[in-house]
Amino acid sequence: MNDKPLILAVDRNRRNLELLAQFLDKEGYQTICAASIEEFEQALSGETEIGLVLVDLSGFDRQIWEWCERVREKQIPFFVISPKQSAAIQQESLAHGARNMLVKPLVIRELLGIVRGLMGTPT
């Protein structure tokens, strides 16, 4: 059991995952990645405690919302990353329990601000 909570990044694009992990690691957070629904499920079922989930909707079908519900059931905070500004997506994100919706491309400073707000500054 790892005492340090992890950030789970979910993205179809592996390069995006690399970049997210790279920037978050640089700030002291540990990150695990999921590039598919299966990997997402596997990460949620693991023993490691997850402190935050980032979900990039691009490339996923509506099944992704089902998994967002599971994250909510586990009382893990998460927010959704959308390819475009969309009121419909924002409403659906909030309805499924997301704390927020961010629009790509993300500004790193903003992302880090949100992460710190939810997880605190890493020791």
Added chain:
Amino acid sequence: MPQERLLTGIPGLDELLDGGFIPGRAYLVRGGPGAGKTTLGLHFLATGVANGEKTLYITLGEPAEQIRTNAKALGFDEKSIEFLDLSPTSEFFTEIQTYDIFSPAEVEREPTTQKIIDEVTTLKPQRVFLDAMTQFRYLSADAFQFRKQVLSFVRFLVEQKTTVLFTSEGSEAAPDDDLQFMSDGILNLSYSDQKRTICITKFRGSGFRSGYHSIRLTSAGMEVFPRLQPDAYKRVFVPEPVSSGIPALDQLLHGGIERGTITVLSGPSGVGKTTIGLQFMKEAAGRGERSVVFSFEEDVELLVRRCHNVNIPAQTMIERGTLSLLKVEPLKFTPDEFAYLVRQQVEQQQTSIVMIDSVSGYRLAVRGEDLVSHLHTVCKYLANMGVTVILVNQTKAFAGEYQGTEYGISYLADNVIFLRYFERYVNSQLELRKVIGVLKKRLSDFEKSLREIQITRYGIKISEATPEIRGILSDLPQGGKAPERDKL
């Protein structure tokens, strides 16, 4: 004390820059695709290599290997040029290296600039060519950040005592005004209507030649042909008469045509204009002087044979170096390139007489530009250098009303010699004969009479003054009297 200059390795361009670039500055090369920016940069770096300097080519677009291949094909020593290849690799595509979660400005700016700093700090180059600077725009979040980034980058390079040449792919959609303001000099390359030009619009701390100048891109790189400025050239000479070697003609001209003057030889086709010009050259060769004919119409072999047929030993003169017959293909050269050829003959070969045969042929070379201004430029340059200029001007009419010169070049002429056909009875036979006269002579008086001229295998023969010839300027000239018996 002349300021230290960095040669570009392109002689014409160095001339436009008053000797070359000032070291430790940043210069912008602008132009569309295919204009020659990369070629210019390679010249710049290769010249540094030849001078024992360290050089660095930073490429953000084209892969370094491709540039090396092109540089080698152009004859540059590409192995001595250091390359920093920051162009995208194929892995970026094959391994789905594309991303969209962050902007390129945040992902790539730091690694890119760090690589450049590392390379420059390690190599300490004296010359840097960066192709293209506009790529940095994509690494900046906004215009202000782009400007600050470029300014600080250029300052970093200049503080290393580096001279920077960077390119811009500016267009109407993505203007590069900010780069123009930031640079110490701007070179604009353009390509339109089958014509390539370079134009310098900025050069801090130095004079430069403004205007558009011809460029040629060849398999040996870039050539620049500065537009000729006659006033910049002066040579001390005595305006003494240049003899034709034919006493009657010299008498007509009161001694000959003077050095540093412009003479128009005018007349219809086949009347002997070229032969008269070559006669002056034959006489000059006898004094050891060199002449050049720029022939736009006849091939050299044909000219040599024609000369031989009229007792002008052109081949011998060529072998001795006192004559050069240059065939100029009208559509091959721009006016600036032709002026460059002329300058080479005068400044490197001590030429005394230049003949342009003919003005019509030269007009083709000008191709839509102003014939008179270009011809004026070349002729005034030659005159300033003490060269005797002969312009062959073919009139359209075989007979009829006289037209001394066409194309409005008569103002340019210090001397006008004209030849005409006329009818004459010789032993009861009506024959077509030729007559020569002088219409204008600035530096001395001239004989007002007309003389018959014959071009034979023994050379040119000119008769004594022929008072009975009349009607030259207004009608078909006639001479002599019909014998009485013909009136039966």
